[in-house]
Amino acid sequence: MDDLETEVKALIVDSLKLEDLRPEDIDSEEPLFVDGLGLDSIDALELGVALRKKFGLRIESVSEDIKAHFATVRSLARFIRSQQAAAAAQQA
Amino acid sequence: MTAPTLSRLFADGAPEDRTVAVTNGETISFARFRADVAGNAARVRRAGVRRGLLVTQDAYWGAVGLFALLQAGAEAILPPNAQPGTIAGLAGAWDLLLCDQPRSGDENALMLEPGGEGAAPGPFDPAAPVTVFTSGSTGEAKRIAKTLALLEWEAATLDRALGAMVPMGATVHGTVAHQHVYGLAFRLCWPLASGRVIAGPAHELWEGALSALAAGDALVTSPAHLSRMDGIAPIAPARRPSLVLSAGAPLAEPAAEQAAALFGVPVTEIFGSTETGAIALRHRSSPDPAWQPLPGITVEADGAGLLRVRSPFVAGDGLFEGADRIALEAEGGFRLLGRADRIVKIEGKRVSLAEVEARLRALPEVADAVAVSLSGPASRLAAVVVPSGEGAARLAEVGAFRFGRQLRRALAATQEPAGLPRHWRFLDALPSGPLGKQRHADIASLFEDTASMDPIPHRPTEPDIRATRPLPDGLELDLFLPANLAPLEGHFPGMPIVPGVAQIDWAAKLAARHLGAGDGVARNFQVKFRRVTVPDASVTLTLRHIAARRRLTFEYRSADEVLTSGSIALEGP
Numbered sequence: 001m002d003d004l005e006t007e008v009k010a011l012i013v014d015s016l017k018l019e020d021l022r023p024e025d026i027d028s029e030e031p032l033f034v035d036g037l038g039l040d041s042i043d044a045l046e047l048g049v050a051l052r053k054k055f056g057l058r059i060e061s062v063s064e065d066i067k068a069h070f071a072t073v074r075s076l077a078r079f080i081r082s083q084q085a086a087a088a089a090q091q092a
Numbered sequence: 093m094t095a096p097t098l099s100r101l102f103a104d105g106a107p108e109d110r111t112v113a114v115t116n117g118e119t120i121s122f123a124r125f126r127a128d129v130a131g132n133a134a135r136v137r138r139a140g141v142r143r144g145l146l147v148t149q150d151a152y153w154g155a156v157g158l159f160a161l162l163q164a165g166a167e168a169i170l171p172p173n174a175q176p177g178t179i180a181g182l183a184g185a186w187d188l189l190l191c192d193q194p195r196s197g198d199e200n201a202l203m204l205e206p207g208g209e210g211a212a213p214g215p216f217d218p219a220a221p222v223t224v225f226t227s228g229s230t231g232e233a234k235r236i237a238k239t240l241a242l243l244e245w246e247a248a249t250l251d252r253a254l255g256a257m258v259p260m261g262a263t264v265h266g267t268v269a270h271q272h273v274y275g276l277a278f279r280l281c282w283p284l285a286s287g288r289v290i291a292g293p294a295h296e297l298w299e300g301a302l303s304a305l306a307a308g309d310a311l312v313t314s315p316a317h318l319s320r321m322d323g324i325a326p327i328a329p330a331r332r333p334s335l336v337l338s339a340g341a342p343l344a345e346p347a348a349e350q351a352a353a354l355f356g357v358p359v360t361e362i363f364g365s366t367e368t369g370a371i372a373l374r375h376r377s378s379p380d381p382a383w384q385p386l387p388g389i390t391v392e393a394d395g396a397g398l399l400r401v402r403s404p405f406v407a408g409d410g411l412f413e414g415a416d417r418i419a420l421e422a423e424g425g426f427r428l429l430g431r432a433d434r435i436v437k438i439e440g441k442r443v444s445l446a447e448v449e450a451r452l453r454a455l456p457e458v459a460d461a462v463a464v465s466l467s468g469p470a471s472r473l474a475a476v477v478v479p480s481g482e483g484a485a486r487l488a489e490v491g492a493f494r495f496g497r498q499l500r501r502a503l504a505a506t507q508e509p510a511g512l513p514r515h516w517r518f519l520d521a522l523p524s525g526p527l528g529k530q531r532h533a534d535i536a537s538l539f540e541d542t543a544s545m546d547p548i549p550h551r552p553t554e555p556d557i558r559a560t561r562p563l564p565d566g567l568e569l570d571l572f573l574p575a576n577l578a579p580l581e582g583h584f585p586g587m588p589i590v591p592g593v594a595q596i597d598w599a600a601k602l603a604a605r606h607l608g609a610g611d612g613v614a615r616n617f618q619v620k621f622r623r624v625t626v627p628d629a630s631v632t633l634t635l636r637h638i639a640a641r642r643r644l645t646f647e648y649r650s651a652d653e654v655l656t657s658g659s660i661a662l663e664g665p
Contacts, residue, residue: 014572017558022570041296045320048297052323057299066300 002028004077012073015050016043028074036072044070055080056087098244098285101159102126103215112284113152114263115292120152124206128156131208133163136188139202143167145186147174150292151270151279153192153204158280160204161190162216162240170271172225216240224273226366236366237407246369246405247281252387253373254360255286258334259308263289265333266312267301270294273366274339278312298324302331310335311355319347324354332356339364342428344460344522345453346478348376363428368412369405372426380454382425391426393418417447436465438473438510448475448503448511455502457483457495462522463513475499475513478522487518553578554598558630560606566636567606571598575628590625595656599635599646603660609637609644610662619658623650631655 009023012032016039030036033044047070051057057080069079097104106122113120120128136144144161146168148154161168169186171178176197179189189201218241226234258264266279275294283290288310295301298321301311311333318338327333336355339362343351352358358377364370372383372391385391390402399414406412417429430446437443445463452461452475460478477499479487487495496516503512555571562568579594596614604612625631625648634647647657 013558017556022559042316044296045298045317048299049320049322057323066297066303070297 002074002077004080005073008073008076008080011050011054012037012047016046026073028077029072032070032072032076051076051080055083057083098247098281099216099218099220099240101216101284102129102213106287110287111261111289113155113290113292115150115152115290125156126213127207128204129159129163129213130210131206132156132160132190132202132204132210133213134208134210135202135205136160136164136166136190139188141166141188143169143186143188145169145171145179145182145189146271147171147179147189147195148192148204148271149174149294150192151266151275151290151294152292154270155280155284155290157190157192157204158222159213159216162220163210163213165220167221167223169223170225170276172272173269218244224271224276224366234366239407242369242405242407243277243281244285246277247285249386249388249405250277250282250370251286254335257360258288258310260287261289262308262310262334263291263304263306264310264312265291265295265301265304267295267317268312268314268340273369274314274362274364275312277369278310278337278362302327305331305333307332308334310337312337314338314340315343315347316340318343318351318359321347321350321354326354327356329356335360337362339370343376344478345379345480346459346521352376365412365414367406368401368403368414371401371403380427382421382427384425391418391420391424393420393426397429417444436473438465443473443508443511448473448507448513451503451506452477452499455483455499456480457486457499457502459483460522466515472515473511473513474515474517476517476519476522478519492516492518554601555631563634563636565638566634567602569602569606569633569635570630571633572630573625573627577627580627588627590627592619592621592656595619595625595648596646596658596660599633599644599658600660602633603635603637603644603646607635607637607644609635609639610660613663614660615663616661617658619656621656623653623655625650625655 005028006023009026012018012026013021013023026037033039039047069075108121108123110122111119112122112125141164144157144166146154146157146161148157158168169182171182187200189195190204191201192204194203195201218239220240222238222240222243224236224238226236264279264283266275268275268279270276270279280290282288291304295304298317302324305311305327307330313336315338333355334357336351336357336359338359343359343361348359358375361374361376362370363372363383370386371389372385374381374383388404392400392402394400394413397417399416399418401412401414402410403412404410419427419429421427427450429450430444434445435443436445445465448463449461452458452463457480458477459480462476464474466472466474477483486498490498495518499516500512555573555577557569558572559570560567573590575588577590577594579591579597580588596617596619600610600614601612603609629650632649634649636645638645642662643659644662645659648655
């Protein structure tokens with residue numbers, strides 16, 4: 001199990017105050033919105049706030065379709081890693 | 093410049109290379125738009141359609157569908173949303189569904205396509221019908237008949253009121269759907285009629301919306317987005333919008349201030365309804381400014397203080413009677429005192445919760461407020477208040493009880509005694525979430541223990557309950573212990589540890605509240621601390637009610653490690 005994915009799952013459960021759901025109940029490949037976990041657009045906004053606060057995501061650098069990054073826990077973790085790598089490269 | 097019109101958009105023409113829209117990375121010229129309308133109009137006409145249901149995700153394709161239906165002489169119907177249930181509920185009201193995304197299961201669906209053969213679109217009948225719906229937050233969505241002329245007048249009026257703020261050729265981005273009147277007017281009709289550019293997609297996430305912005309653009313958004321901007325860095329001057337619009341619900345002052353700081357321009361709020369379209373606007377450059385009616389619109393209060401609007405955008409006789417209570421101000425301005433339909437009975441008196449909130453927000457000590465009536469033997473009025481800077485200073489000085497009493501006295505100038513909240517909670521921010529039952533429940537839950545005021549306001553006194561699972565003889569609760577818990581204050585300075593007295597106190601309170609065991613106070617207990625409990629962590633609390641021995645046992649666990657265990661002798665019921 002990927003640590004970052006576990007962290008993202010915990011963040012989803014905590015930041016959205018999802019009752020009766022544990023982080024381990026979320027599958028990394030499960031769609032987060034509509035058909036899968038069933039998050040809605042307000043949840044997406046809340047999750048955006050939580051991700052910015054926790055991982056310091058920089059949004060100016062996002063040009064391609066952001067919704068694809070928010071599709072699953074796995075894609076979110078990949079997105080966070082790429083953002084962190086970009087930030088590190090900028091500092092170097 | 094000639095007056096913007098929609099009915100003569102193609103008849104009067106425009107430069108062939110004028111940019112009409114940007115979508116999917118494509119720039120759409122006026123010539124391309126005309127060809128898309130002509131081609132799809134011909135397809136609609138071939139289908140012999142009288143009533144077309146327009147289900148588009150992209151505002152550009154919404155515009156193509158709308159004008160194709162007008163060109164084909166068919167009624168355009170914009171459903172409140174694209175959910176299959178909604179579409180099914182409208183069966184019988186339409187003959188053909190026009191869409192921009194493949195849909196499964198819908199018969200009679202026509203996918204809008206680029207280009208094709210068709211007659212050049214001519215002038216459209218200003219009386220052509222366009223049907224929209226109220227969003228239907230309560231009960232069934234209501235059908236509202238409009239005409240192209242109404243949309244055209246509204247677009248022209250918005251341009252008179254706001255056009256000078258937005259450069260010609262600027263792109264109009266949105267986070268709201270274009271099939272509701274607000275999005276239809278601002279994202280579709282106004283840009284088309286006034287020489288601005290439609291941004292096709294509606295952005296659900298800030299990340300997408302902000303990365304699309306260029307300097308001078310306009311942004312059509314709502315409190316749902318504007319109140320969720322934490323963590324966003326100020327927008328660079330080279331990308332700053334000229335106009336940020338909000339509508340749909342009142343925008344709280346902290347969100348208005350944050351948005352103004354991030355965008356470098358104050359939010360412009362629009363007040364309106366599906367029936368009337370936009371009625372009034374206000375620029376949030378100062379706290380709670382009065383609303384100013386749009387040019388040509390008259391706002392009056394009827395005998396009961398309810399909103400009455402005379403507007404050329406209202407179908408029929410131009411008169412609309414609303415459910416909002418208003419107070420007229422100098423120079424045609426007005427203030428909203430809230431919906432007349434949030435009326436509760438307190439001590440036999442009718443009290444408008446919305447009015448109490450509006451009066452609270454008008455006080456200098458208050459940044460935001462929600463009023464609720466608490467059920468119980470007698471219904472009581474309660475208020476949750478986010479103090480302003482001034483209020484927070486007063487609160488720190490005099491304490492929660494006296495601060496609440498001071499607010500009561502300030503409200504007494506305008507409210508009958510029944511309209512003065514008896515219970516108060518002071519928070520840094522209101523519980524989030526859309527207005528509705530859940531939010532009401534969240535607010536009401538803040539008053540579960542109304543016997544005592546929070547000794548240290550601004551801090552939670554109990555852990556967050558994340559999940560509960562019933563046991564045969566008790567309850568298991570997943571708790572999160574926030575680091576800012578009030579009971580941590582003063583204990584073990586510099587060392588974040590959850591004190592044992594707090595753990596015993598929570599066990600007693602939660603048992604009383606959830607199991608009805610005891611009176612919530614632990615007077616006689618035994619406890620064993622096995623491991624240190626640290627805050628900012630999740631723990632599981634198991635409560636068992638040993639009724640025969642009149643005892644409550646409790647156990648705090650982290651993973652499978654027992655942190656604290658003990659028992660409390662039950663007194664009271």
